[in-house]
Amino acid sequence: MTSLPAGVERREFDGRESLATRGEPVSGEPTDGDWRRWDPRRSKLGAMLERGMETGLAGDETVLYLGAAAGTTVSHVADFAGPTYAVEFAARPARDLLAVCGPRPNLFPLLKDARKPETYAHVVEPVDVVIQDVATRGQARVALANRRFLREDGRLLLAVKARSEDVARDPDEVFDEVLEALEEGFEVLETRSLEPYHDDHLGVVARPR
Amino acid sequence: MTDGTDDGGAGWFADVDPGDVDAAAAAIVDGQADDPADWPRLAVEAGFADSVDEYYDLLHDATVAASRREVREREGAADQQLVHAVRAMDDCERVANELAERVAEWAGSTIEDAGVGVTYARQLAEELDAGADTDVDADEGVDTDEGADADADEAADTRDPVVSLARRVRDLDDEAAALRAHVERTAPEVAPNLSALAGPVLAARLIGLAGGLAQLARKPSGTVQVLGAEEALFAHLRGRAPSPKHGVIYTHEAVRGTHPDQRGSAARALAGKLAIAARVDHYSGELKPELEADLQDRIERIQARDAE
Numbered sequence: 001m002t003s004l005p006a007g008v009e010r011r012e013f014d015g016r017e018s019l020a021t022r023g024e025p026v027s028g029e030p031t032d033g034d035w036r037r038w039d040p041r042r043s044k045l046g047a048m049l050e051r052g053m054e055t056g057l058a059g060d061e062t063v064l065y066l067g068a069a070a071g072t073t074v075s076h077v078a079d080f081a082g083p084t085y086a087v088e089f090a091a092r093p094a095r096d097l098l099a100v101c102g103p104r105p106n107l108f109p110l111l112k113d114a115r116k117p118e119t120y121a122h123v124v125e126p127v128d129v130v131i132q133d134v135a136t137r138g139q140a141r142v143a144l145a146n147r148r149f150l151r152e153d154g155r156l157l158l159a160v161k162a163r164s165e166d167v168a169r170d171p172d173e174v175f176d177e178v179l180e181a182l183e184e185g186f187e188v189l190e191t192r193s194l195e196p197y198h199d200d201h202l203g204v205v206a207r208p209r
Numbered sequence: 210m211t212d213g214t215d216d217g218g219a220g221w222f223a224d225v226d227p228g229d230v231d232a233a234a235a236a237i238v239d240g241q242a243d244d245p246a247d248w249p250r251l252a253v254e255a256g257f258a259d260s261v262d263e264y265y266d267l268l269h270d271a272t273v274a275a276s277r278r279e280v281r282e283r284e285g286a287a288d289q290q291l292v293h294a295v296r297a298m299d300d301c302e303r304v305a306n307e308l309a310e311r312v313a314e315w316a317g318s319t320i321e322d323a324g325v326g327v328t329y330a331r332q333l334a335e336e337l338d339a340g341a342d343t344d345v346d347a348d349e350g351v352d353t354d355e356g357a358d359a360d361a362d363e364a365a366d367t368r369d370p371v372v373s374l375a376r377r378v379r380d381l382d383d384e385a386a387a388l389r390a391h392v393e394r395t396a397p398e399v400a401p402n403l404s405a406l407a408g409p410v411l412a413a414r415l416i417g418l419a420g421g422l423a424q425l426a427r428k429p430s431g432t433v434q435v436l437g438a439e440e441a442l443f444a445h446l447r448g449r450a451p452s453p454k455h456g457v458i459y460t461h462e463a464v465r466g467t468h469p470d471q472r473g474s475a476a477r478a479l480a481g482k483l484a485i486a487a488r489v490d491h492y493s494g495e496l497k498p499e500l501e502a503d504l505q506d507r508i509e510r511i512q513a514r515d516a517e
Protein backbone atom coordinates (compact mmCIF):
# COMPACT_ATOMS: atom_id res chain seq x y z
CA MET A 1 0.00 0.00 0.00
CA THR A 2 1.22 3.47 -0.80
CA SER A 3 1.97 5.79 2.04
CA LEU A 4 -0.14 8.82 2.80
CA PRO A 5 1.46 12.26 3.06
CA ALA A 6 2.43 13.37 6.55
CA GLY A 7 -0.58 15.12 8.01
CA VAL A 8 -3.07 12.76 6.37
CA GLU A 9 -4.23 9.75 8.39
CA ARG A 10 -6.87 7.11 8.43
CA ARG A 11 -9.16 7.64 11.41
CA GLU A 12 -12.47 6.27 12.52
CA PHE A 13 -15.59 8.38 12.14
CA ASP A 14 -18.88 6.86 13.24
CA GLY A 15 -17.31 3.41 13.12
CA ARG A 16 -16.02 3.80 9.56
CA GLU A 17 -12.41 4.39 8.67
CA SER A 18 -11.74 7.37 6.48
CA LEU A 19 -9.02 9.76 5.38
CA ALA A 20 -8.64 12.75 7.65
CA THR A 21 -6.58 15.90 8.08
CA ARG A 22 -6.13 18.25 11.00
CA GLY A 23 -7.70 21.67 10.65
CA GLU A 24 -10.70 23.89 11.09
CA PRO A 25 -13.91 22.14 9.86
CA VAL A 26 -15.36 23.52 6.64
CA SER A 27 -18.91 22.33 6.12
CA GLY A 28 -20.04 20.29 9.09
CA GLU A 29 -17.93 17.22 8.28
CA PRO A 30 -17.49 14.71 11.15
CA THR A 31 -14.56 15.42 13.44
CA ASP A 32 -12.49 13.51 15.95
CA GLY A 33 -10.57 15.92 18.14
CA ASP A 34 -8.55 18.08 15.75
CA TRP A 35 -9.07 15.65 12.91
CA ARG A 36 -11.79 16.06 10.35
CA ARG A 37 -13.05 13.63 7.79
CA TRP A 38 -11.88 13.92 4.17
CA ASP A 39 -14.64 12.45 2.04
CA PRO A 40 -13.30 10.90 -1.20
CA ARG A 41 -16.79 11.18 -2.70
CA ARG A 42 -16.56 14.93 -2.50
CA SER A 43 -12.91 15.17 -3.53
CA LYS A 44 -11.03 13.90 -6.59
CA LEU A 45 -7.69 14.13 -4.79
CA GLY A 46 -9.17 12.23 -1.84
CA ALA A 47 -10.31 9.56 -4.30
CA MET A 48 -6.83 9.39 -5.87
CA LEU A 49 -5.35 8.72 -2.43
CA GLU A 50 -8.07 6.18 -1.62
CA ARG A 51 -7.37 4.41 -4.89
CA GLY A 52 -3.73 4.12 -3.83
CA MET A 53 -2.20 6.26 -6.55
CA GLU A 54 1.46 7.26 -6.22
CA THR A 55 0.90 10.96 -5.82
CA GLY A 56 4.42 11.59 -4.51
CA LEU A 57 2.89 13.79 -1.81
CA ALA A 58 4.90 13.70 1.42
CA GLY A 59 3.46 16.72 3.22
CA ASP A 60 4.60 20.36 3.47
CA GLU A 61 4.81 20.87 -0.31
CA THR A 62 4.21 24.16 -2.03
CA VAL A 63 1.00 23.70 -4.04
CA LEU A 64 -0.87 25.37 -6.87
CA TYR A 65 -4.50 24.19 -6.86
CA LEU A 66 -6.58 24.88 -9.98
CA GLY A 67 -10.38 24.80 -9.69
CA ALA A 68 -10.66 25.33 -5.94
CA ALA A 69 -14.46 25.89 -6.02
CA ALA A 70 -15.81 26.30 -2.48
CA GLY A 71 -12.60 24.90 -1.05
CA THR A 72 -13.70 21.41 0.00
CA THR A 73 -10.52 19.70 -1.21
CA VAL A 74 -8.08 22.56 -1.05
CA SER A 75 -8.89 23.00 2.64
CA HIS A 76 -7.52 19.49 3.27
CA VAL A 77 -4.52 20.22 1.07
CA ALA A 78 -3.74 23.34 3.06
CA ASP A 79 -4.04 21.27 6.25
CA PHE A 80 -1.10 19.01 5.28
CA ALA A 81 0.83 21.10 2.72
CA GLY A 82 2.84 24.30 2.89
CA PRO A 83 2.00 27.48 0.99
CA THR A 84 -1.09 26.67 -1.10
CA TYR A 85 -2.32 28.87 -3.94
CA ALA A 86 -5.99 28.28 -4.76
CA VAL A 87 -7.23 29.44 -8.18
CA GLU A 88 -10.96 29.65 -8.89
CA PHE A 89 -12.68 31.82 -11.46
CA ALA A 90 -16.33 31.73 -10.41
CA ALA A 91 -17.36 34.36 -7.88
CA ARG A 92 -20.08 32.33 -6.15
CA PRO A 93 -17.99 29.39 -4.90
CA ALA A 94 -15.13 31.82 -4.24
CA ARG A 95 -17.23 33.37 -1.49
CA ASP A 96 -17.21 30.06 0.37
CA LEU A 97 -13.55 29.61 -0.45
CA LEU A 98 -12.85 32.87 1.38
CA ALA A 99 -14.41 31.45 4.54
CA VAL A 100 -12.11 28.42 4.21
CA CYS A 101 -9.04 30.64 3.75
CA GLY A 102 -9.78 32.81 6.79
CA PRO A 103 -8.43 30.42 9.42
CA ARG A 104 -5.68 29.01 7.13
CA PRO A 105 -2.75 31.44 6.88
CA ASN A 106 -0.99 29.23 4.29
CA LEU A 107 -3.96 29.24 1.87
CA PHE A 108 -4.06 32.04 -0.69
CA PRO A 109 -7.25 32.50 -2.75
CA LEU A 110 -6.89 33.83 -6.29
CA LEU A 111 -9.99 34.74 -8.28
CA LYS A 112 -8.39 34.03 -11.65
CA ASP A 113 -8.88 32.09 -14.86
CA ALA A 114 -6.61 29.04 -14.94
CA ARG A 115 -6.31 29.45 -18.72
CA LYS A 116 -4.51 32.76 -18.14
CA PRO A 117 -1.52 31.97 -15.92
CA GLU A 118 0.06 35.34 -16.70
CA THR A 119 -2.66 36.93 -14.53
CA TYR A 120 -1.34 35.19 -11.40
CA ALA A 121 2.32 34.45 -12.16
CA HIS A 122 3.15 37.72 -10.34
CA VAL A 123 1.80 36.09 -7.16
CA VAL A 124 2.46 32.35 -7.43
CA GLU A 125 5.97 31.02 -6.81
CA PRO A 126 7.35 27.83 -8.42
CA VAL A 127 5.60 24.89 -6.77
CA ASP A 128 6.20 21.21 -6.00
CA VAL A 129 2.70 20.14 -6.99
CA VAL A 130 0.00 21.36 -9.33
CA ILE A 131 -3.38 19.87 -8.47
CA GLN A 132 -6.05 20.38 -11.11
CA ASP A 133 -9.79 19.77 -10.92
CA VAL A 134 -11.38 22.32 -13.23
CA ALA A 135 -14.09 20.15 -14.83
CA THR A 136 -14.22 22.31 -17.91
CA ARG A 137 -13.51 21.83 -21.57
CA GLY A 138 -9.81 21.87 -22.48
CA GLN A 139 -8.46 20.23 -19.33
CA ALA A 140 -5.17 19.26 -21.02
CA ARG A 141 -4.68 22.83 -22.21
CA VAL A 142 -5.13 24.16 -18.69
CA ALA A 143 -2.51 21.72 -17.40
CA LEU A 144 -0.05 22.65 -20.15
CA ALA A 145 -0.56 26.38 -19.56
CA ASN A 146 0.27 25.91 -15.89
CA ARG A 147 3.32 23.74 -16.40
CA ARG A 148 5.47 26.86 -16.01
CA PHE A 149 4.73 26.83 -12.27
CA LEU A 150 6.07 23.31 -11.69
CA ARG A 151 9.57 22.75 -10.42
CA GLU A 152 11.57 20.33 -12.55
CA ASP A 153 10.98 17.47 -10.11
CA GLY A 154 7.39 18.53 -9.43
CA ARG A 155 4.18 16.58 -9.94
CA LEU A 156 0.93 17.25 -11.72
CA LEU A 157 -2.05 15.59 -10.00
CA LEU A 158 -4.92 15.86 -12.41
CA ALA A 159 -8.53 14.76 -12.30
CA VAL A 160 -9.98 14.53 -15.82
CA LYS A 161 -13.74 14.65 -16.12
CA ALA A 162 -14.80 13.02 -19.38
CA ARG A 163 -18.17 14.72 -19.58
CA SER A 164 -16.60 18.15 -19.41
CA GLU A 165 -14.81 17.51 -22.70
CA ASP A 166 -17.73 15.94 -24.48
CA VAL A 167 -20.92 14.64 -22.90
CA ALA A 168 -21.76 12.40 -25.80
CA ARG A 169 -18.48 10.59 -26.34
CA ASP A 170 -17.12 7.42 -24.83
CA PRO A 171 -15.14 8.44 -21.72
CA ASP A 172 -12.21 6.17 -22.62
CA GLU A 173 -11.79 7.91 -25.95
CA VAL A 174 -11.86 11.27 -24.21
CA PHE A 175 -9.25 10.13 -21.68
CA ASP A 176 -6.95 8.90 -24.47
CA GLU A 177 -7.20 12.23 -26.20
CA VAL A 178 -6.48 14.22 -23.05
CA LEU A 179 -3.50 12.01 -22.20
CA GLU A 180 -2.13 12.36 -25.68
CA ALA A 181 -2.41 16.16 -25.49
CA LEU A 182 -0.66 16.12 -22.12
CA GLU A 183 2.37 14.39 -23.62
CA GLU A 184 3.36 17.67 -25.18
CA GLY A 185 4.60 18.90 -21.82
CA PHE A 186 4.34 16.02 -19.37
CA GLU A 187 5.37 12.45 -18.87
CA VAL A 188 2.37 10.54 -17.55
CA LEU A 189 3.43 8.28 -14.66
CA GLU A 190 0.14 6.71 -13.63
CA THR A 191 -3.56 6.81 -14.49
CA ARG A 192 -6.47 5.27 -12.65
CA SER A 193 -10.24 5.45 -12.76
CA LEU A 194 -11.71 7.28 -9.76
CA GLU A 195 -14.72 4.97 -9.51
CA PRO A 196 -16.60 4.23 -7.36
CA TYR A 197 -16.11 7.69 -5.88
CA HIS A 198 -16.52 9.67 -9.11
CA ASP A 199 -18.04 8.30 -12.31
CA ASP A 200 -16.21 8.88 -15.59
CA HIS A 201 -13.24 10.58 -13.96
CA LEU A 202 -9.62 9.65 -14.54
CA GLY A 203 -6.90 10.38 -12.00
CA VAL A 204 -3.55 11.24 -13.57
CA VAL A 205 -0.08 11.62 -12.05
CA ALA A 206 2.47 13.24 -14.34
CA ARG A 207 5.79 15.07 -14.24
CA PRO A 208 7.00 17.89 -16.47
CA ARG A 209 9.35 16.95 -19.28
CA MET B 210 13.10 28.36 -16.70
CA THR B 211 10.85 27.43 -13.84
CA ASP B 212 12.83 29.18 -11.12
CA GLY B 213 11.87 32.31 -12.99
CA THR B 214 14.58 34.66 -11.77
CA ASP B 215 14.75 36.08 -15.29
CA ASP B 216 12.83 39.18 -16.15
CA GLY B 217 9.23 38.28 -17.01
CA GLY B 218 7.58 40.98 -14.89
CA ALA B 219 7.65 42.20 -11.32
CA GLY B 220 6.13 40.58 -8.26
CA TRP B 221 2.80 41.86 -6.94
CA PHE B 222 4.55 43.59 -4.03
CA ALA B 223 6.88 45.71 -6.24
CA ASP B 224 5.12 49.06 -5.78
CA VAL B 225 3.18 48.26 -2.65
CA ASP B 226 3.70 49.69 0.79
CA PRO B 227 3.54 46.67 3.16
CA GLY B 228 0.92 48.36 5.38
CA ASP B 229 -1.44 49.22 2.54
CA VAL B 230 -3.85 46.30 2.09
CA ASP B 231 -5.91 48.17 -0.51
CA ALA B 232 -2.93 48.76 -2.75
CA ALA B 233 -1.81 45.18 -2.18
CA ALA B 234 -5.24 43.86 -3.21
CA ALA B 235 -5.23 46.05 -6.31
CA ALA B 236 -1.79 44.71 -7.27
CA ILE B 237 -3.02 41.11 -6.90
CA VAL B 238 -6.07 41.84 -9.06
CA ASP B 239 -4.43 43.90 -11.79
CA GLY B 240 -0.81 42.73 -11.92
CA GLN B 241 0.72 40.35 -14.47
CA ALA B 242 3.92 38.45 -15.11
CA ASP B 243 4.95 35.96 -17.76
CA ASP B 244 6.51 33.51 -15.37
CA PRO B 245 6.53 32.76 -11.67
CA ALA B 246 9.59 33.53 -9.59
CA ASP B 247 10.75 32.91 -6.07
CA TRP B 248 8.62 35.80 -4.88
CA PRO B 249 8.97 35.12 -1.14
CA ARG B 250 12.78 35.37 -1.33
CA LEU B 251 12.66 38.36 -3.70
CA ALA B 252 10.23 40.18 -1.43
CA VAL B 253 12.51 39.73 1.56
CA GLU B 254 15.52 40.84 -0.48
CA ALA B 255 13.60 43.91 -1.62
CA GLY B 256 12.79 44.75 1.99
CA PHE B 257 9.04 44.29 1.51
CA ALA B 258 8.98 41.75 4.35
CA ASP B 259 11.48 40.95 7.11
CA SER B 260 11.13 37.21 6.70
CA VAL B 261 9.48 34.67 4.45
CA ASP B 262 6.91 34.00 7.18
CA GLU B 263 6.01 37.65 7.33
CA TYR B 264 5.77 37.68 3.53
CA TYR B 265 3.23 34.86 3.63
CA ASP B 266 1.17 36.73 6.22
CA LEU B 267 1.09 39.80 4.00
CA LEU B 268 0.28 37.64 0.97
CA HIS B 269 -2.60 36.01 2.83
CA ASP B 270 -4.12 39.35 3.81
CA ALA B 271 -3.65 40.71 0.29
CA THR B 272 -5.13 37.71 -1.56
CA VAL B 273 -8.11 37.46 0.81
CA ALA B 274 -8.80 41.19 0.50
CA ALA B 275 -8.44 41.05 -3.29
CA SER B 276 -10.76 38.06 -3.67
CA ARG B 277 -13.31 39.50 -1.28
CA ARG B 278 -13.39 42.73 -3.22
CA GLU B 279 -13.76 40.95 -6.56
CA VAL B 280 -16.42 38.57 -5.32
CA ARG B 281 -18.40 41.51 -4.01
CA GLU B 282 -17.99 43.46 -7.22
CA ARG B 283 -18.91 40.62 -9.53
CA GLU B 284 -21.83 39.39 -7.50
CA GLY B 285 -23.01 42.92 -6.87
CA ALA B 286 -23.02 43.44 -10.58
CA ALA B 287 -25.05 40.26 -11.06
CA ASP B 288 -27.86 41.25 -8.67
CA GLN B 289 -28.16 44.70 -10.25
CA GLN B 290 -28.34 43.12 -13.71
CA LEU B 291 -31.17 40.94 -12.49
CA VAL B 292 -33.01 43.96 -11.11
CA HIS B 293 -32.72 45.79 -14.43
CA ALA B 294 -34.03 42.74 -16.25
CA VAL B 295 -37.11 42.31 -14.04
CA ARG B 296 -37.89 46.03 -14.20
CA ALA B 297 -37.60 45.99 -17.99
CA MET B 298 -39.91 42.98 -18.03
CA ASP B 299 -42.48 44.84 -15.92
CA ASP B 300 -42.17 47.90 -18.17
CA CYS B 301 -42.74 45.84 -21.30
CA GLU B 302 -45.78 44.18 -19.78
CA ARG B 303 -47.25 47.42 -18.51
CA VAL B 304 -46.75 49.28 -21.78
CA ALA B 305 -48.04 46.32 -23.79
CA ASN B 306 -51.20 46.33 -21.67
CA GLU B 307 -51.70 50.08 -21.98
CA LEU B 308 -51.25 50.02 -25.73
CA ALA B 309 -53.47 46.96 -26.04
CA GLU B 310 -56.25 48.93 -24.39
CA ARG B 311 -55.74 51.71 -26.89
CA VAL B 312 -55.77 49.17 -29.74
CA ALA B 313 -59.01 47.64 -28.49
CA GLU B 314 -60.70 50.99 -28.09
CA TRP B 315 -59.60 52.16 -31.52
CA ALA B 316 -60.47 48.90 -33.26
CA GLY B 317 -63.80 48.85 -31.42
CA SER B 318 -64.74 52.12 -33.08
CA THR B 319 -64.92 50.39 -36.48
CA ILE B 320 -65.36 46.73 -35.64
CA GLU B 321 -68.37 45.67 -33.72
CA ASP B 322 -67.01 42.76 -31.77
CA ALA B 323 -63.39 43.83 -31.35
CA GLY B 324 -61.78 41.92 -28.50
CA VAL B 325 -59.78 43.25 -25.58
CA GLY B 326 -56.32 43.02 -24.14
CA VAL B 327 -52.96 41.84 -25.40
CA THR B 328 -54.52 38.65 -26.75
CA TYR B 329 -56.74 40.63 -29.10
CA ALA B 330 -53.89 42.88 -30.19
CA ARG B 331 -51.83 39.79 -31.01
CA GLN B 332 -54.71 38.37 -33.00
CA LEU B 333 -55.04 41.57 -34.98
CA ALA B 334 -51.30 41.64 -35.65
CA GLU B 335 -51.23 38.03 -36.82
CA GLU B 336 -54.11 38.64 -39.18
CA LEU B 337 -52.09 41.24 -40.99
CA ASP B 338 -49.07 38.99 -41.12
CA ALA B 339 -51.19 36.26 -42.66
CA GLY B 340 -51.81 38.68 -45.56
CA ALA B 341 -55.55 38.63 -44.98
CA ASP B 342 -55.71 42.26 -44.07
CA THR B 343 -58.76 43.19 -46.12
CA ASP B 344 -60.98 40.16 -45.62
CA VAL B 345 -60.34 39.32 -42.05
CA ASP B 346 -63.67 40.47 -40.89
CA ALA B 347 -65.75 38.87 -43.61
CA ASP B 348 -67.44 36.85 -40.90
CA GLU B 349 -68.41 39.97 -39.07
CA GLY B 350 -72.03 39.33 -39.92
CA VAL B 351 -72.55 42.74 -41.55
CA ASP B 352 -71.78 41.54 -45.05
CA THR B 353 -75.21 40.42 -46.17
CA ASP B 354 -76.06 43.40 -48.36
CA GLU B 355 -74.37 44.73 -51.50
CA GLY B 356 -72.46 47.42 -49.66
CA ALA B 357 -70.59 44.86 -47.61
CA ASP B 358 -67.49 44.76 -49.77
CA ALA B 359 -67.08 48.48 -49.80
CA ASP B 360 -67.63 48.57 -46.04
CA ALA B 361 -65.00 45.92 -45.47
CA ASP B 362 -62.48 47.79 -47.61
CA GLU B 363 -63.12 50.98 -45.81
CA ALA B 364 -62.77 49.25 -42.45
CA ALA B 365 -59.46 47.76 -43.55
CA ASP B 366 -58.15 51.16 -44.55
CA THR B 367 -59.04 52.83 -41.33
CA ARG B 368 -57.71 49.87 -39.34
CA ASP B 369 -54.31 49.92 -40.94
CA PRO B 370 -52.62 52.10 -38.30
CA VAL B 371 -54.44 50.11 -35.61
CA VAL B 372 -52.98 46.90 -36.96
CA SER B 373 -49.55 48.48 -37.01
CA LEU B 374 -49.99 49.49 -33.39
CA ALA B 375 -51.18 45.97 -32.60
CA ARG B 376 -47.90 44.66 -33.95
CA ARG B 377 -45.98 46.87 -31.53
CA VAL B 378 -48.03 45.37 -28.74
CA ARG B 379 -47.18 41.88 -29.94
CA ASP B 380 -43.46 42.71 -30.12
CA LEU B 381 -43.48 44.18 -26.63
CA ASP B 382 -45.29 41.13 -25.36
CA ASP B 383 -42.63 38.91 -26.97
CA GLU B 384 -39.91 41.02 -25.40
CA ALA B 385 -41.54 40.67 -21.98
CA ALA B 386 -41.61 36.89 -22.41
CA ALA B 387 -37.93 36.81 -23.38
CA LEU B 388 -37.04 38.95 -20.35
CA ARG B 389 -39.07 36.67 -18.10
CA ALA B 390 -37.14 33.66 -19.40
CA HIS B 391 -33.91 35.54 -18.73
CA VAL B 392 -34.96 36.36 -15.16
CA GLU B 393 -35.99 32.76 -14.57
CA ARG B 394 -32.57 31.59 -15.68
CA THR B 395 -30.42 34.12 -13.83
CA ALA B 396 -32.27 34.65 -10.53
CA PRO B 397 -31.36 31.15 -9.26
CA GLU B 398 -27.68 31.95 -9.91
CA VAL B 399 -27.80 35.22 -8.03
CA ALA B 400 -30.04 34.04 -5.18
CA PRO B 401 -30.61 30.27 -5.24
CA ASN B 402 -32.57 29.96 -1.98
CA LEU B 403 -34.68 33.07 -2.41
CA SER B 404 -35.57 31.92 -5.94
CA ALA B 405 -36.49 28.45 -4.73
CA LEU B 406 -38.83 29.88 -2.09
CA ALA B 407 -40.30 32.90 -3.85
CA GLY B 408 -39.97 31.87 -7.48
CA PRO B 409 -37.40 33.65 -9.66
CA VAL B 410 -39.56 36.64 -10.64
CA LEU B 411 -40.71 37.53 -7.14
CA ALA B 412 -37.15 36.96 -5.89
CA ALA B 413 -35.89 39.47 -8.45
CA ARG B 414 -38.61 41.99 -7.50
CA LEU B 415 -37.74 41.72 -3.81
CA ILE B 416 -34.05 42.27 -4.56
CA GLY B 417 -35.01 45.29 -6.66
CA LEU B 418 -37.27 46.79 -3.99
CA ALA B 419 -34.52 46.43 -1.39
CA GLY B 420 -31.89 47.90 -3.72
CA GLY B 421 -29.78 44.75 -3.99
CA LEU B 422 -29.23 41.33 -2.47
CA ALA B 423 -26.90 42.64 0.22
CA GLN B 424 -29.51 45.24 1.23
CA LEU B 425 -32.28 42.65 1.25
CA ALA B 426 -30.15 40.33 3.41
CA ARG B 427 -29.94 43.08 6.03
CA LYS B 428 -33.69 43.71 6.24
CA PRO B 429 -35.72 42.31 9.13
CA SER B 430 -38.54 40.01 8.08
CA GLY B 431 -41.18 42.62 9.01
CA THR B 432 -39.75 44.91 6.36
CA VAL B 433 -39.57 42.13 3.78
CA GLN B 434 -43.24 41.47 4.47
CA VAL B 435 -44.32 44.96 3.35
CA LEU B 436 -41.74 45.63 0.62
CA GLY B 437 -43.66 47.06 -2.30
CA ALA B 438 -46.49 48.31 -0.08
CA GLU B 439 -44.77 51.60 0.71
CA GLU B 440 -47.74 53.73 -0.29
CA ALA B 441 -50.14 51.81 1.87
CA LEU B 442 -47.61 51.96 4.69
CA PHE B 443 -47.31 55.74 4.48
CA ALA B 444 -51.08 56.08 4.41
CA HIS B 445 -51.18 53.97 7.55
CA LEU B 446 -48.50 56.04 9.25
CA ARG B 447 -50.48 59.18 8.45
CA GLY B 448 -53.39 57.52 10.18
CA ARG B 449 -55.45 57.14 7.04
CA ALA B 450 -55.42 53.38 6.57
CA PRO B 451 -54.99 50.08 8.34
CA SER B 452 -51.44 48.73 8.49
CA PRO B 453 -50.66 46.75 5.31
CA LYS B 454 -50.27 43.01 5.90
CA HIS B 455 -48.15 42.36 2.83
CA GLY B 456 -46.37 43.98 -0.09
CA VAL B 457 -45.34 42.24 -3.32
CA ILE B 458 -45.25 38.90 -1.53
CA TYR B 459 -49.06 38.85 -1.82
CA THR B 460 -48.50 37.39 -5.30
CA HIS B 461 -47.01 34.29 -3.67
CA GLU B 462 -49.20 31.21 -3.56
CA ALA B 463 -48.60 30.88 0.18
CA VAL B 464 -50.47 34.17 0.72
CA ARG B 465 -52.95 34.13 -2.14
CA GLY B 466 -53.87 30.51 -1.56
CA THR B 467 -54.64 31.11 2.11
CA HIS B 468 -58.03 32.12 3.53
CA PRO B 469 -58.20 35.91 3.99
CA ASP B 470 -58.47 35.53 7.77
CA GLN B 471 -55.12 33.76 7.90
CA ARG B 472 -53.31 35.76 5.24
CA GLY B 473 -51.55 37.94 7.80
CA SER B 474 -50.02 34.87 9.46
CA ALA B 475 -49.12 33.36 6.11
CA ALA B 476 -47.45 36.59 4.97
CA ARG B 477 -45.54 36.80 8.26
CA ALA B 478 -44.33 33.20 7.97
CA LEU B 479 -43.39 33.61 4.32
CA ALA B 480 -41.53 36.87 4.95
CA GLY B 481 -39.58 35.21 7.77
CA LYS B 482 -38.38 32.41 5.51
CA LEU B 483 -37.63 34.76 2.63
CA ALA B 484 -35.50 36.94 4.91
CA ILE B 485 -33.52 33.87 5.98
CA ALA B 486 -33.15 32.73 2.37
CA ALA B 487 -31.82 36.14 1.33
CA ARG B 488 -29.27 36.02 4.15
CA VAL B 489 -28.08 32.54 3.20
CA ASP B 490 -27.83 33.63 -0.44
CA HIS B 491 -25.84 36.70 0.40
CA TYR B 492 -23.49 35.19 2.96
CA SER B 493 -22.91 31.67 1.65
CA GLY B 494 -24.82 31.16 -1.57
CA GLU B 495 -25.28 27.48 -0.80
CA LEU B 496 -28.63 25.95 -1.72
CA LYS B 497 -30.43 24.70 1.38
CA PRO B 498 -33.43 22.59 0.30
CA GLU B 499 -34.65 22.33 3.91
CA LEU B 500 -35.70 26.01 3.78
CA GLU B 501 -38.33 25.21 1.19
CA ALA B 502 -39.57 22.20 3.12
CA ASP B 503 -39.80 24.34 6.29
CA LEU B 504 -41.85 26.96 4.50
CA GLN B 505 -44.25 24.39 3.09
CA ASP B 506 -44.72 22.93 6.54
CA ARG B 507 -45.50 26.28 8.11
CA ILE B 508 -47.96 27.28 5.41
CA GLU B 509 -49.75 23.94 5.50
CA ARG B 510 -50.21 24.32 9.22
CA ILE B 511 -51.54 27.86 8.85
CA GLN B 512 -53.91 26.84 6.06
CA ALA B 513 -55.15 23.90 8.13
CA ARG B 514 -56.37 26.41 10.75
CA ASP B 515 -59.06 27.87 8.51
CA ALA B 516 -60.21 24.42 7.59
CA GLU B 517 -61.31 24.00 11.19
Ligand SMILES: C[S@@+](CC[C@H](N)C(=O)[O-])C[C@H]1O[C@@H](n2cnc3c(N)ncnc32)[C@H](O)[C@@H]1O
Nearest residue numbers: 067069072073088089090113114133134135136
Ligand atom coordinates in the same frame (compact mmCIF):
# COMPACT_ATOMS: atom_id res chain seq x y z
C1 LIG C 1 -15.37 20.11 -9.98
S1 LIG C 1 -15.22 21.73 -9.40
C2 LIG C 1 -13.86 21.64 -8.27
C3 LIG C 1 -14.15 21.00 -6.93
C4 LIG C 1 -13.00 21.19 -5.98
N1 LIG C 1 -11.74 20.88 -6.62
C5 LIG C 1 -13.14 20.35 -4.75
O1 LIG C 1 -12.87 19.14 -4.82
O2 LIG C 1 -13.48 20.90 -3.69
C6 LIG C 1 -14.53 22.60 -10.74
C7 LIG C 1 -14.27 24.07 -10.47
O3 LIG C 1 -13.38 24.57 -11.44
C8 LIG C 1 -13.72 25.88 -11.73
N2 LIG C 1 -13.16 26.23 -13.04
C9 LIG C 1 -13.54 25.78 -14.25
N3 LIG C 1 -12.80 26.35 -15.22
C10 LIG C 1 -11.92 27.17 -14.60
C11 LIG C 1 -10.89 28.03 -15.06
N4 LIG C 1 -10.62 28.16 -16.36
N5 LIG C 1 -10.20 28.75 -14.15
C12 LIG C 1 -10.48 28.63 -12.84
N6 LIG C 1 -11.43 27.82 -12.34
C13 LIG C 1 -12.15 27.10 -13.21
C14 LIG C 1 -15.23 25.88 -11.70
O4 LIG C 1 -15.73 27.18 -11.47
C15 LIG C 1 -15.51 24.93 -10.54
O5 LIG C 1 -15.67 25.63 -9.34
